[in-house]
Amino acid sequence: MSCALGHQQLLPPRTSGSLCQENMSEQSCQMPELRLLLLGKCRSGKSATGNAILGKDVFPSKFSDQIVTKMCQRESQVLRERKVVVIDTPDLFSPVACAEDKQRDIQHCLELSAPSLHALLLVITIGHFTREDEETVMGIQQLFGAEARRHIIIVFTWKDDLGYDLPQDFIQNNKSLKQLVQDCGGRYCVFSKADTKDEQVSQVSELLHKVEDLVEINRGPYHVNLKGSRFQDCVNEAASQEGDKPHGPRERQLQFTGPEQNPGTSELMVLLVGKHGAGKSAAGNSILGRRAFETRFSEWPVTQSFSSESRSWRKKKVLIIDTPDISSLGNIDSELKKHTYPGPHAFLLVTPLGFYTKDDEAVLHTIQSSFGEKCFEYMIILLTRKEDLGNQNLEKFLRNSSKDLCRLIEKCENRYSAFNYRATAEEEQRQVDKLLQEIDSMVHENGNKHCIFREKETLSIVLMGRSGTGKSATGNSILGRVVFTSQLRAKPVTKTSQSGRKTWDGQEVVVVDTPSFSQMLDVEKDPSQLEKESKRCLSCCEKGDIFFVLVFQLGRFTQEDKIAVAKLESIFGEGFVEYAVVLFTRKEDLGEGKLEDFIKNSDNKVLKNIIKKCGWRVCAFNNKETDQAQETQVKALLTIVNDLRRKHGWNGYPHPWENISKPTRNVQEMSQAKKLFKSLKDMLL
Numbered sequence: 001m002s003c004a005l006g007h008q009q010l011l012p013p014r015t016s017g018s019l020c021q022e023n024m025s026e027q028s029c030q031m032p033e034l035r036l037l038l039l040g041k042c043r044s045g046k047s048a049t050g051n052a053i054l055g056k057d058v059f060p061s062k063f064s065d066q067i068v069t070k071m072c073q074r075e076s077q078v079l080r081e082r083k084v085v086v087i088d089t090p091d092l093f094s095p096v097a098c099a100e101d102k103q104r105d106i107q108h109c110l111e112l113s114a115p116s117l118h119a120l121l122l123v124i125t126i127g128h129f130t131r132e133d134e135e136t137v138m139g140i141q142q143l144f145g146a147e148a149r150r151h152i153i154i155v156f157t158w159k160d161d162l163g164y165d166l167p168q169d170f171i172q173n174n175k176s177l178k179q180l181v182q183d184c185g186g187r188y189c190v191f192s193k194a195d196t197k198d199e200q201v202s203q204v205s206e207l208l209h210k211v212e213d214l215v216e217i218n219r220g221p222y223h224v225n226l227k228g229s230r231f232q233d234c235v236n237e238a239a240s241q242e243g244d245k246p247h248g249p250r251e252r253q254l255q256f257t258g259p260e261q262n263p264g265t266s267e268l269m270v271l272l273v274g275k276h277g278a279g280k281s282a283a284g285n286s287i288l289g290r291r292a293f294e295t296r297f298s299e300w301p302v303t304q305s306f307s308s309e310s311r312s313w314r315k316k317k318v319l320i321i322d323t324p325d326i327s328s329l330g331n332i333d334s335e336l337k338k339h340t341y342p343g344p345h346a347f348l349l350v351t352p353l354g355f356y357t358k359d360d361e362a363v364l365h366t367i368q369s370s371f372g373e374k375c376f377e378y379m380i381i382l383l384t385r386k387e388d389l390g391n392q393n394l395e396k397f398l399r400n401s402s403k404d405l406c407r408l409i410e411k412c413e414n415r416y417s418a419f420n421y422r423a424t425a426e427e428e429q430r431q432v433d434k435l436l437q438e439i440d441s442m443v444h445e446n447g448n449k450h451c452i453f454r455e456k457e458t459l460s461i462v463l464m465g466r467s468g469t470g471k472s473a474t475g476n477s478i479l480g481r482v483v484f485t486s487q488l489r490a491k492p493v494t495k496t497s498q499s500g501r502k503t504w505d506g507q508e509v510v511v512v513d514t515p516s517f518s519q520m521l522d523v524e525k526d527p528s529q530l531e532k533e534s535k536r537c538l539s540c541c542e543k544g545d546i547f548f549v550l551v552f553q554l555g556r557f558t559q560e561d562k563i564a565v566a567k568l569e570s571i572f573g574e575g576f577v578e579y580a581v582v583l584f585t586r587k588e589d590l591g592e593g594k595l596e597d598f599i600k601n602s603d604n605k606v607l608k609n610i611i612k613k614c615g616w617r618v619c620a621f622n623n624k625e626t627d628q629a630q631e632t633q634v635k636a637l638l639t640i641v642n643d644l645r646r647k648h649g650w651n652g653y654p655h656p657w658e659n660i661s662k663p664t665r666n667v668q669e670m671s672q673a674k675k676l677f678k679s680l681k682d683m684l685l
Helices: 046-054 099-113 131-144 146-151 167-172 175-183 197-218 229-244 249-255 280-288 332-340 358-371 373-378 394-399 403-411 425-445 471-479 528-539 559-572 574-579 595-601 605-613 627-647 657-684
Strands: 033-039 073-079 082-088 119-125 152-157 188-190 267-273 307-313 316-322 346-352 379-384 416-418 458-464 498-504 507-513 544-553 580-585 618-620
Touching: 033 046, 033 099, 033 197, 046 073, 046 082, 046 119, 046 152, 046 197, 082 099, 119 131, 119 146, 119 197, 131 146, 146 152, 146 197, 152 197, 167 175, 167 188, 188 197, 267 280, 267 425, 280 307, 280 316, 280 346, 280 379, 280 425, 332 358, 346 358, 346 373, 346 425, 358 373, 358 403, 358 627, 373 379, 379 403, 379 425, 394 403, 416 425, 458 471, 458 627, 471 498, 471 507, 471 544, 471 580, 471 627, 544 559, 544 574, 544 627, 559 574, 559 605, 574 580, 580 627, 595 605, 595 618, 618 627
Parallel strands: 033 082, 033 119, 119 152, 152 188, 267 316, 267 346, 346 379, 379 416, 458 507, 458 544, 544 580, 580 618
Antiparallel strands: 073 082, 307 316, 498 507
16 A cells, blocks of 8 residues: 555645644644655754754754764744744664664654655755765655655755855766756755855745745645555564574574574575686586586686586575686676676685685685675685695694685684595595585575675775875866866965765765865964864765875975874874875876885985885876876776775774864864963063
8 A cells, every 4th residue: 555645735824824734623723834854864964954944953963973863853943924843864764774773763753754744855965965865765765655756855955065166067967966856856955054044044935935835736745644554564674674684603603503404595606716727617516516617727717707507405506606717807896796696695715725825815805895894704715626635634734824824714714625626426525515514504604695795885085285285186187077176376275175076997986185284274363173174074075985195296395294294193193194195296207217216215204204104105196197197097096095995904094083073172272272371471561
């Protein structure tokens, strides 16, 4: 049973008549009422928008890396001879939210929204339309139905970020956003946090007029039927997600009692991965019990593409997927999704005994990139060429072998097996059966779940350094277009943080250009400006991984550069350099020379120490380059950053805002103390 629209007519004050709630008689209704539901991702500005509409601070709203709005809240205010009700919500459709919380929040939201809503306000941060916003739209459609779009008004927040640009420009330049606006009938408005009181009243008035017009067009508000099947299905689905979660390792171990088959799944999807020449195809043939994949000795890869074959084992279908060396493939995500979606039950990393190398590590990194750290929970190491051991004990051999391999086996909770290709048919059958039992056991421990693909988190690159080093020009080079103002001037051109984004090889990249935190002109007069700018810098970074790029001009490292780095360490912590890359601009000044030689021959100990702190991660840009040359240097930078992500377990800069705001407040206190000391000194004189 689908949700039906109510037929209550809105007669706004600008015409005659009144609006009553459905459960009240028109005689008892004292004044017309507008009910507005705020929806959107975390940190989109829903609470601030609600406060702006009501003209008072009733919803908690502050900048924080933690979730501020933790539950639904309904508040009201009399505006223009009518009662305006605003319902604020947390991120109802977050894929990472606890299922129990999601169920509670959706139920609470529906209860507060009953009996009807006059508008669904979809709040989006202007210039930052992301995958999370798209998930919110899909969630709204699932919860309220396809007809909900007829009742949506999009509210863009942070109008101040526009500068002199028009909101239409941002909409036109983003295909997904443009389509969304069209689907919602072109209804949107823009809210600012920094306008005067009169302007705030004006933009609220504009929104309310849009709501009134919307209700007239729809011939009434959107009716919320708490007993409707769609709403109940959504609530029940949120609840069921909790039951679908796999149990903890200890709990899983207690549930599995032996080698008998796992009754939870009728198919096992096993992905064979490994470097060229590891013996994946031969291993696949052994598991299948027949020659299904081509195998022959060659210095060139024999397996050129993905292929799959299956067999029956203990009333289960076992699907074996053979692969080429996936670390050498481009666009690997699409290939993996094409052949393993929604993801394999098990990864079988095939590597020859005694030959674990960097090539094996490269394959692992590729798997991690597509599936995340959780891939190790679904992985078994298959060691081939066991026959080469002779009479040696396998466990003893492994203890004395590569430390990297030992660490990997430990990471996979000591799940490994070994194949002897000179074994008799009976022995070969036993080793295959033992491996399949181990795979089945692991799948059972994982709740019979597929190892699903990780969401590609946005990579935020924050450009930092003193004024005049070429941060803005570097940002434009990375983005491949002019987004940031870049001019040669005596005074700083970039006065506040701003961002641009692009998709690079399937990866969403946000570039944040910043002013020089050590050269901000207003800090002495108003020390709070430093904290505000630090907040703005982080707010430009989208949810995902944050990394820093320290920009210096080649051959012109000055005292101001040194001060700039010291200031950044005081704000973001000394450990921020562990998430930083050094980038030199004016690469063209090197001529035929090499960057490595320039650094090696430099007598600037301060610069060398900074580079050392950054783990010797350096690159250079010629911001005059175009086309392929420009792409080559951008690729070099992103390769360094992604290697750094891998080093940190695919996590970016970790410090919460509280750790950052404290130093900025200390700067404020020091500045105030200086002013007080100066005042006392002047009085004494």
